[in-house]
Amino acid sequence: MIRFLxxxxxxxxxxxxxVSVIVFVxxxxxxxxxxxxxxxxxxxxxxxxxxxxxxxxDLSLPLQYVHYLGRLLTGDLGESYKLNQTVTALLAxxxxxxxxLTGLSIALAAVLAVPLGVLQAVRRGGIADHLLTGVAFLxxxxxxxxxxxxxxLVFSQRLQLFPAEAPQADTxxxxxSAPSALVLPVxxxxxxxxxxxxxxxxxxxxxxxxxxxxxxxxxxxxxxARIMARHVLRNALIPLAGLLGLYLPTLFSGxxxxxxxxxxxGMGLLFWNAAQGSDFPVLLGVTLLVGVATVLGSLLTxxxxxxxxxxxxxxx
Amino acid sequence: xxxxxxxxxxxxxxAAAATPGLARRALSVFTRDKPALTGAVVxxxxxxxxxxxxxxxxTDQTHTDLSxxxxxxxxxxxPLGTTDLGYDMLGxxxxxxxxSLEVGLAAGLLATLIGTVYGAxxxxxxxxxxxxxxxxxxAVLAIPALFLLVVVATIVTPxxxxxxxxxxxxxxxxxxxxxxxxxxxxxxxxxxxxxxLMGGGGARAVFRHIVPNAIGTVIVxxxxxxxxxxxxxxxxxxxxxxxxxxxxxxxxMLSTGITYTQVGYWWLIFPPGIAVVLVVAAxxxxxxxxRDAFDARLQRLGRNG
Numbered sequence: 287m288i289r290f291l292x293x294x295x296x297x298x299x300x301x302x303x304x305v306s307v308i309v310f311v312x313x314x315x316x317x318x319x320x321x322x323x324x325x326x327x328x329x330x331x332x333x334x335x336x337x338x339x340x341x342x343x344d345l346s347l348p349l350q351y352v353h354y355l356g357r358l359l360t361g362d363l364g365e366s367y368k369l370n371q372t373v374t375a376l377l378a379x380x381x382x383x384x385x386x387l388t389g390l391s392i393a394l395a396a397v398l399a400v401p402l403g404v405l406q407a408v409r410r411g412g413i414a415d416h417l418l419t420g421v422a423f424l425x426x427x428x429x430x431x432x433x434x435x436x437x438x439l440v441f442s443q444r445l446q447l448f449p450a451e452a453p454q455a456d457t458x459x460x461x462x463s464a465p466s467a468l469v470l471p472v473x474x475x476x477x478x479x480x481x482x483x484x485x486x487x488x489x490x491x492x493x494x495x496x497x498x499x500x501x502x503x504x505x506x507x508x509x510x511a512r513i514m515a516r517h518v519l520r521n522a523l524i525p526l527a528g529l530l531g532l533y534l535p536t537l538f539s540g541x542x543x544x545x546x547x548x549x550x551x552g553m554g555l556l557f558w559n560a561a562q563g564s565d566f567p568v569l570l571g572v573t574l575l576v577g578v579a580t581v582l583g584s585l586l587t588x589x590x591x592x593x594x595x596x597x598x599x600x601x602x
Numbered sequence: 603x604x605x606x607x608x609x610x611x612x613x614x615x616x617a618a619a620a621t622p623g624l625a626r627r628a629l630s631v632f633t634r635d636k637p638a639l640t641g642a643v644v645x646x647x648x649x650x651x652x653x654x655x656x657x658x659x660x661t662d663q664t665h666t667d668l669s670x671x672x673x674x675x676x677x678x679x680x681p682l683g684t685t686d687l688g689y690d691m692l693g694x695x696x697x698x699x700x701x702s703l704e705v706g707l708a709a710g711l712l713a714t715l716i717g718t719v720y721g722a723x724x725x726x727x728x729x730x731x732x733x734x735x736x737x738x739x740x741a742v743l744a745i746p747a748l749f750l751l752v753v754v755a756t757i758v759t760p761x762x763x764x765x766x767x768x769x770x771x772x773x774x775x776x777x778x779x780x781x782x783x784x785x786x787x788x789x790x791x792x793x794x795x796x797x798x799l800m801g802g803g804g805a806r807a808v809f810r811h812i813v814p815n816a817i818g819t820v821i822v823x824x825x826x827x828x829x830x831x832x833x834x835x836x837x838x839x840x841x842x843x844x845x846x847x848x849x850x851x852x853x854x855m856l857s858t859g860i861t862y863t864q865v866g867y868w869w870l871i872f873p874p875g876i877a878v879v880l881v882v883a884a885x886x887x888x889x890x891x892x893r894d895a896f897d898a899r900l901q902r903l904g905r906n907g
Contacts, residue, residue, distance in 0.1 A: 308745065423886060427880075429837060431856060431857075435875065543840070547860065
């Protein structure tokens with residue numbers, strides 16, 4: 287187990303380093319260099335030179351990268367061009383709000399997906415199974431923003447049940463105190479992942495239903511409901527929890543779209559606004575953060591699987 | 603013949619060169635597999651609508667006409683209504699669809715091409731080269747594609763060609779991983795050993811043996827890649843980072859629709875939205891059918907990943 291841990295962690299560390307290289311390279315692909323991006327196209331050559339010297343952009347690239355990495359390790363991601371705040375402070379403010387949005391969406395998605403998946407597995411090949419499979423296919427093909435627009439049209443404009451704008455509060459508590467404004471963003475993001483989760487539940491339950499212990503439990507006269515709850519679901523749902531680690535990129539991308547649609551004050555909206563205003567330190571800071579989160583998410587998933595299932599350790 | 607036909611045709615040609623019978627299997631999918639047939643029919647219909655439609659029913663999609671803005675469907679001369687700038691919705695759906703389909707198809711195929719060669723090289727040569735190449739894919743894959751796309755689209759102003767390059771540069775990762783797996787399995791085969799003994803080099807092994815023998819996987823993956831690329835175009839345009847107006851595609855049409863949700867202009871939203879869903883679902887159904895036919899052991903990798 288220790289060997290597996292060490293190997294897998296070393297691999298993740300290499301990937302993290304490469305992620306930082308990618309972000310660094312992107313920073314240096316800016317049109318006219320970072321100085322032009324900040325000072326504008328009309329800055330004098332002297333001003334550009336002064337800025338480059340001040341920020342260390344006149345050093346050799348490898349040396350710049352080492353400096354960049356050093357700043358990263360101290361948590362310094364630079365300063366926003368537009369918002370007069372450090373990127374770290376902005377992220378610390380926005381990330382918890384995005385976590386609230388994604389957390390609620392995951393919970394809602396699980397509540398919807400698990401019963402649907404179980405229903406499909408139990409009624410395999412039946413009308414409900416075929417119907418839900420078809421719906422899942424369409425859901426895969428539906429962009430999150432189209433779903434969101436339809437929900438806004440129906441529930442906000444036509445029925446006037448929920449507002450089309452997310453809660454506009456500075457604190458996480460303030461956001462949670464406006465639940466009706468949270469409904470549409472959370473439902474939009476959740477529906478985007480229900481299809482994947484229910485497909486997964488369906489196949490995991492089907493796999494487990496054919497196991498020997500299910501036959502044994504049946505032979506002992508246990509009811510179907512009890513077998514499902516006590517045996518099958520327990521075995522099927524542990525990996526589903528692990529699936530979350532692998533779904534981080536999807537969730538972050540979904541949050542980016544949903545937040546910019548509903549004006550939800552999270553990290554995705556911060557990123558989108560930064561893209562509109564060419565605020566590169568913020569853009570790259572968020573990119574780095576989601577990259578790191580993704581690497582750590584899949585690392586933790588692998589470790590969790592290995593801890594639960596000894597066979598995985600030896601295979602790698 | 604539409605592009606759908608030519609995709610299948612070119613796929614069949616290369617498949618036929620590799621293993622006779624593969625082409626027939628690919629075609630027989632559409633006679634046996636109902637969802638795949640439905641997908642193909644929908645795709646051909648949409649292609650005809652987007653590329654032949656404007657020839658039959660030409661509309662002005664460059665000059666705005668504010669006196670005829672936001673007309674509801676059923677207005678005289680505008681069966682699907684008009685947009686906020688007075689463009690005919692039905693006509694815009696056609697020209698916008700051309701952009702979505704062209705960029706999606708080209709980016710998906712380019713990504714498949716890059717990924718196939720990259721993965722085959724990594725898997726065939728193995729060792730430290732493989733390890734290094736695969737860590738690079740891990741790193742690019744770690745940054746969610748949409749974020750990477752937005753950053754790159756902010757740095758360079760997209761045109762159609764740039765958009766194709768941007769999307770392909772992000773989307774080649776999953777075919778690369780798949781092909782690496784195939785190459786790892788194929789490089790130990792006797793015919794590869796025999797070729798090496800006869801003095802064949804690495805390039806010959808990759809292009810004459812590894813890639814042709816993995817062609818089923820490549821074709822199936824290409825259909826999924828195209829579906830994903832069409833979605834990426836839509837996402838980027840929706841976020842306002844695509845080809846600037848008056849050009850349009852289904853994603854940017856949806857993004858103008860968001861401004862008018864509160865006044866209930868539903869016809870700005872449903873036509874392009876449904877079009878995206880239809881075309882992506884069509885490619886997915888076709889890919890699923892082909893996968894069953896080729897028995898390619900591949901799972902769809904997570905989208906947006």
